[in-house]
Amino acid sequence: MTDLYFDFLCPYAWRGVEMAHALRGCGETFRLRHFSLVQGNHPDNNAPDTKGSGEVRWWLTDQPLGAEGGKGSMKYQRPSLSAFLAARAAYRQGEEKSWAFTLALFRLHHEDGRELDETAFQDAAEHAGLDLAGWQKDRQDEAALRRELREDLEASAALGVFGTPTFVLGSGDAAYFKFEKLTRDPHEAQNLWSLFTGTLHSEAQVATVRRPVPRKG
Amino acid sequence: MTDLYFDFLCPYAWRGVEMAHALRGCGETFRLRHFSLVQGNHPDNNAPDTKGSGEVRWWLTDQPLGAEGGKGSMKYQRPSLSAFLAARAAYRQGEEKSWAFTLALFRLHHEDGRELDETAFQDAAEHAGLDLAGWQKDRQDEAALRRELREDLEASAALGVFGTPTFVLGSGDAAYFKFEKLTRDPHEAQNLWSLFTGTLHSEAQVATVRRPVPRKG
Numbered sequence: 001m002t003d004l005y006f007d008f009l010c011p012y013a014w015r016g017v018e019m020a021h022a023l024r025g026c027g028e029t030f031r032l033r034h035f036s037l038v039q040g041n042h043p044d045n046n047a048p049d050t051k052g053s054g055e056v057r058w059w060l061t062d063q064p065l066g067a068e069g070g071k072g073s074m075k076y077q078r079p080s081l082s083a084f085l086a087a088r089a090a091y092r093q094g095e096e097k098s099w100a101f102t103l104a105l106f107r108l109h110h111e112d113g114r115e116l117d118e119t120a121f122q123d124a125a126e127h128a129g130l131d132l133a134g135w136q137k138d139r140q141d142e143a144a145l146r147r148e149l150r151e152d153l154e155a156s157a158a159l160g161v162f163g164t165p166t167f168v169l170g171s172g173d174a175a176y177f178k179f180e181k182l183t184r185d186p187h188e189a190q191n192l193w194s195l196f197t198g199t200l201h202s203e204a205q206v207a208t209v210r211r212p213v214p215r216k217g
Numbered sequence: 218m219t220d221l222y223f224d225f226l227c228p229y230a231w232r233g234v235e236m237a238h239a240l241r242g243c244g245e246t247f248r249l250r251h252f253s254l255v256q257g258n259h260p261d262n263n264a265p266d267t268k269g270s271g272e273v274r275w276w277l278t279d280q281p282l283g284a285e286g287g288k289g290s291m292k293y294q295r296p297s298l299s300a301f302l303a304a305r306a307a308y309r310q311g312e313e314k315s316w317a318f319t320l321a322l323f324r325l326h327h328e329d330g331r332e333l334d335e336t337a338f339q340d341a342a343e344h345a346g347l348d349l350a351g352w353q354k355d356r357q358d359e360a361a362l363r364r365e366l367r368e369d370l371e372a373s374a375a376l377g378v379f380g381t382p383t384f385v386l387g388s389g390d391a392a393y394f395k396f397e398k399l400t401r402d403p404h405e406a407q408n409l410w411s412l413f414t415g416t417l418h419s420e421a422q423v424a425t426v427r428r429p430v431p432r433k434g
Contacts, residue, residue, distance in 0.1 A: 054432025160429035174429055180422035192421045199412045199426055203405065205397035209416055209426040212377035212391055215271025 002028070003168040005035040005156050006102075008083040008116055012178045014106040016165025021103060022189035032091075032102055034084050034149055035156040035164050036060040056157050060084075061150040065142070079116035081149075086121040088145040089138035093130055100128035173200040219245070220385040222252040222373050223319075225300040225333055229395045231323040233382025238320060239406035249308075249319055251301050251366055252373040252381050253277040273374050277301075278367040282359075296333035298366075303338040305362040306355035310347055317345035390417035 004020050006013035020030040039045060044058040060081050083105060090101035104127035108114040114123075125135050139145070156166070159174055168174040177196055183189055199206050221237050223230035237247040256262060261275035277298050300322065307318035321344035325331040331340075342352050356362070373383070376391055385391040394413055400406055416423050 052430075158432050160431045162429055166429060176425060176427045176429065178423070178425040179419070180424060181420060183421060188420065192419055192423075195412060195416045195419055195423075196426065199416060200428075202396070202409055202412055203398060204400060204409045206395070206409075206412075206426070207397060207428050208393060208395040209413065209423070210393045211417075211424050212379055212383060212393065213269075214377045215375050 001170055002030050003033050003155075004030045005033045005152070005161050005166040005168070006164045007035055007037045007080060008087075008105060008109060009037055009080055010164045011110050013164035014110045015179060015182045016167070016177060017102060017106055018182055018184055019189045019192060020165075021099060022184050022186045023193055024099070026186050026190055028193070032087075032098060033155070034087075034152040035161045035166065036080060036084070036153060037164065038080050039153060040162060054157055054160055056153075059150065059153060061146045061153060082118070083116050083121065084149050085142065085145045086125075086139065088148050089135050089141075090125065090128065090130055092138045093134065097128055097130055101125060101130060104128050167196070169197060169200060171201065173197075175200055218387055219247050220250050221247045222250045222369070222378050222383040222385070223381045224252055224254045224297060225304075225322060225326060226254055226297055227381045228327050230381035231327045232396060232399045233384070233394060234319060234323055235399055235401055236406045236409060237382075238316060239401050239403045240410055241316070242403050243407055245410070249304075249315060250372070251304075251369040252378045252383065253297060253301070253370060254381065255297050256370060257379060271374055271377055273370070276367065276370060278363045278370060299335070300333050300338065301366050302359065302362045303342075303356060305365050306352050306358075307342065307345065307347055309355045310351065314345055314347055318342060318347060321345050384413070386414060386417060388418065390414075392417055 002020075004016060006017055017032075020028070024030065039056065039058060039060045042058040045056050047057075050057070063081060065082060065085075087098065087102055087105070091098040101124050105116070105120060105124035108120045108124055108127075109116050114120045122132075125132055159166075159168065161174075161176075163176045163178070165178075166174060166176045175196070179192065183192070199209065219237075221233060223234055234249070237245070241247065256273065256275060256277045259275040262273050264274075267274070280298060282299060282302075304315065304319055304322070308315040318341050322333070322337060322341035325337045325341055325344075326333050331337045339349075342349055376383075376385065378391075378393075380393045380395070382395075383391060383393045392413070396409065400409070416426065
């Protein structure tokens with residue numbers, strides 16, 4: 001079982017979730033978990049006195065859902081929190097529905113260029129074949145959904161997650177994994193997953209593989 | 218042919234050079250090239266107006282060898298420049314001597330805890346079996362050695378190299394590669410190299426694999 005931390009805001013998390021979905025057809029198991037980029041990058045959590053310590057002062061789950069007039073990260077806070085809670089509610093209809101909702105919402109946002117707004121949540125819920133009335137009812141259970149989300153945010157903070165997608169393997173090995181080309185092909189996904197897990201399991205204890213960005217011009 | 222950018226200051230570059238050396242016994246070929254961490258991290262090259270552009274304002278090769286009383290990065294500048302130039306002079310005795318000198322100096326510094334100073338350069342030259350008189354004579358050709366070093370620094374800046382070791386494969390794929398466990402075992406080195414090159418050559422266009430650092434306590 002691999003934990004897959006993602007944020008709906010992130011196009012690379014989308015690629016990671018698509019890869020994981022292709023791998024599910026080959027017997028791999030993944031648990032969808034949430035990490036908040038807005039929280040991770042929030043200035044209050046990156047103050048000079050705590051930077052790198054993993055201490056969290058600003059929690060996404062402490063923020064109001066309907067806050068208006070925010071600037072900067074606030075403009076992302078609302079859709080990101082709303083999207084997480086909508087996905088939590090979808091999960092109450094089972095793991096398959098949770099995957100279907102997650103994939104549908106990722107595709108609406110990153111493939112079709114839709115905003116992460118209430119209309120997109122509704123469309124994702126329809127695409128996923130959710131029991132819509134049940135889903136809306138579960139969304140009202142906001143305090144419990146926030147508590148569940150908080151558990152993921154706490155777990156990811158303890159792990160030092162800094163970006164998405166981050167995969168935490170059954171062995172405990174964990175890494176952020178950014179790749180450019182989306183694949184839904186099970187064979188390609190398996191090759192990529194073998195390289196990733198092989199790298200993490202290597203006795204050499206690989207810490208980082210990172211391409212430089214060539215200078216322009 | 219793979220270009221291997223390294224800085225003697227960096228313990229992970231040492232691991233990369235040891236791995237490459239083990240792979241040379243299996244038919245892989247590497248060209249030893251220099252990247253300066255002091256230059257890469259220098260504030261003048263990371264000013265807000267140029268950060269990320271790859272523009273270099275402070276070149277290691279423009280610095281005096283014997284500058285005294287430096288603070289901060291200056292304290293590293295001298296051994297790093299001197300070490301590069303000493304290695305360039307060793308290269309004039311051929312590729313094998315160049316490898317022998319490079320490995321010897323890395324081991325003296327990172328394995329034996331020696332300073333990167335003139336005594337270490339001398340000991341490395343001896344360990345490497347250099348023609349010592351010829352080496353000292355070549356070191357006097359400082360202007361030419363600086364020009365050669367500058368070529369590597371310019372090439373690495375164009376590639377966007379930010380840390381060492383960075384490997385640039387024959388395919389043009391390049392990445393920083395940090396791993397914790399040093400190996401001199403050819404079989405282990407080959408496994409690790411296969412994972413690294415496989416990851417870089419993957420159709421998915423992998424940009425980053427990076428382990429998070431768990432929160433303490």
